[in-house]
Amino acid sequence: xxxxxxxxxxxxxxxxxxxxxxxxxxxxxxxxxxxxxxxxxxxxxxxxxxxxxxxxxxxxxxxxxxxxxxxxxxxxxxxxxxxxxxxxxxxxxxxxxxxxxxxxxxxxxxxxxxxxxxxxxxxxxxxxxxxxxxxxxxxxxxxxxxxxxxxxxxxxxxxxxxxxxxxxxxxxxxxxxxxxxxxxxxxxxxxxxxxxxxxxxxxxxxxxxxxxxxxxxxxxxxxxxxxxxxxxxxxxxxxxxxxxxxxxxxxxxxxxxxxxxxxxxxxxxxxxxxxxxxxxxxxxxxxxxxxxxxxxxxxxxxxxxxxx
Numbered sequence: 476x477x478x479x480x481x482x483x484x485x486x487x488x489x490x491x492x493x494x495x496x497x498x499x500x501x502x503x504x505x506x507x508x509x510x511x512x513x514x515x516x517x518x519x520x521x522x523x524x525x526x527x528x529x530x531x532x533x534x535x536x537x538x539x540x541x542x543x544x545x546x547x548x549x550x551x552x553x554x555x556x557x558x559x560x561x562x563x564x565x566x567x568x569x570x571x572x573x574x575x576x577x578x579x580x581x582x583x584x585x586x587x588x589x590x591x592x593x594x595x596x597x598x599x600x601x602x603x604x605x606x607x608x609x610x611x612x613x614x615x616x617x618x619x620x621x622x623x624x625x626x627x628x629x630x631x632x633x634x635x636x637x638x639x640x641x642x643x644x645x646x647x648x649x650x651x652x653x654x655x656x657x658x659x660x661x662x663x664x665x666x667x668x669x670x671x672x673x674x675x676x677x678x679x680x681x682x683x684x685x686x687x688x689x690x691x692x693x694x695x696x697x698x699x700x701x702x703x704x705x706x707x708x709x710x711x712x713x714x715x716x717x718x719x720x721x722x723x724x725x726x727x728x729x730x731x732x733x734x735x736x737x738x739x740x741x742x743x744x745x746x747x748x749x750x751x752x753x754x755x756x757x758x759x760x761x762x763x764x765x766x767x768x769x770x771x772x773x774x775x776x777x778x779x780x781x782x783x
Contacts, residue, residue: 476507476508476509476510476743476744476745477509477510477511477512477513477620477647477677477679477698477743477744477745477746478504478507478509478511478512478513478679478741478742478743478744479512479513479514479515479679479680479681479696479697479698479741479742479743480496480497480500480501480504480512480513480514480515480681480696480741480742481515481681481683481684481694481696481737481740481741481742482496482514482515482517482518482521482566482681482683482684482685482694482737483683483684483685483694483736483737484521484683484684484685484686484687484692484737485685485686486685487521488524489524490522490523490524490547493518493521493522493524494522494551497514497551497552497555498555500741501555501558501559501561501563502559503740503741504559504561504741504743505559505560505561507741507743508743509561509743510561510562510619510620511561511562511563511564511618511620511623511647511679512561512562512563512564513564513566513649513650513651513679513680513681514563514564514565514566514651514681515566515651515652515653515681515682515683515694515696515737516566516567516580516627516628516651516652516653516681516682516683517566517567517653517683517687517692518548518565518566518567518568518651518683519538519544519548519566519567519568519569520534520535520538520568520687520688521683521687522547522548522551523537523538523541523544523548529688529689530688530689531605531688531689531690532605532606533688533689534687534688534689535569535576535605535688538568538569539569539570539571539576545568545570548565548568549581549589552565552581552583553583553587553588553589554587555583556583556584556585556586556587557583557585557586557587560585561585562582562583562584562585562590562618562620562623563582563583564580564581564582564625564649564651564679565580565581565582565583566580566651566681567579567580567595567627567628567651567652567653568581572608575608576605576606576607576608577594577595577607577608577610578594578595578602578607578627578628579592579593579594579595579610579627580592580593580594580595580625580627580649580651582616582623582625582649584618590616590618591614591616593610593613593614593624593625593627594609594610594611594612594627595607595609595610595627595628595629595630596609596610596611596612596613596627596630596633596636597609597629597630597633597636598629599629602628602629610627613636613639613640613643615640615643615644615645620647621646621647621748622643622644622645622646622647623645623646623647623648623649624637624640624641624643624645624647624648624649625648625649625650625651626640626648626649626650626667626670626678627650627651627652628651628652628653629652630650631650631652631666631667631670631680632665632666634669634670634673635773637667637670637673637674637676638670638673638674639773641674641675641676641761642761642764642766642769645676646676646677646748646751647676647677647678647679647746648667648670648671648674648676648677648678648679649678649679650666650667650678650679650680650681651680651681651682652680652681652682653682653683653692654682654692654693654695655690655691655692655693656684656691656692656693657693658693663680663695663697666680667680667697667699668697668699668710668711671699671700671701671710672701672702672710673760674760675701675751675754675755675760675761676701677698677699677700677712677746677751678698678699678700679697679698679699680695680696680697680698680699681695681696682694682695682696682737683737684736684737685737694736694737695737696737696742697711697713697714697742698711698712698713698742698744698746699711699712700712700746700751701751701754703750703754703757704747704750704751704753704754712744712746713742713743713744714742
């Protein structure tokens, strides 16, 4: 069992609000048997109580200028992972490494230790203007649930990130991000949903919703799988989409989820790796990839990019 804990920024505005939201949500998911939980992007800001800051870059700087913010962030999520005995992908925060500003996603183990951190490796034009730096590595970590990799922020719209992680053996991708509102449903189909279909993996995606740091953010949480392994061959493990395959625009008795808003309750689902294995065996997509082309061109492309 895996889960996403949606974050409504209209109600989480202080550090105390954040702790209360996190503890209550993880308790619900742990009771349902969740062994891994993904938080949304921007948790570092939400926990720091910077919701009222005038603009986003200033909010990040304010957080980084607080010498205790990073330690509090680590301590809280470490304690929660240990308390509820689960893998906790703690959303995203920002760190300085020398003169570089990185957007990172940490993952904690059930004993509270840090499994690893993944930095965002591709930047939008706006993120470059804000002074962010690119991460240089993509890591896959082995867990008792299976190998996992993180697709951080706008990396979700760069298909080589998911492909590199799955070539390294990832069977589950975790995608915490922040997406300005309004945003169209096509963004998720063109992002993580598409990457799942192209790489035959499961994925969790989580965006916070509501106002924070001078921006309105589009809320969304979903768990994806290969179309052949999901109800109605939609590619959605949860939430179940509309009968016509369109976005969940209206809440109903069958689904409380609505596009553009954080889910009002934690999202959880069981991932069927037996069915997943059958899908892969029926069409082993990775046997048809042009790996020599990747080896020939990818290193040169990325090394050239580092020099610009």
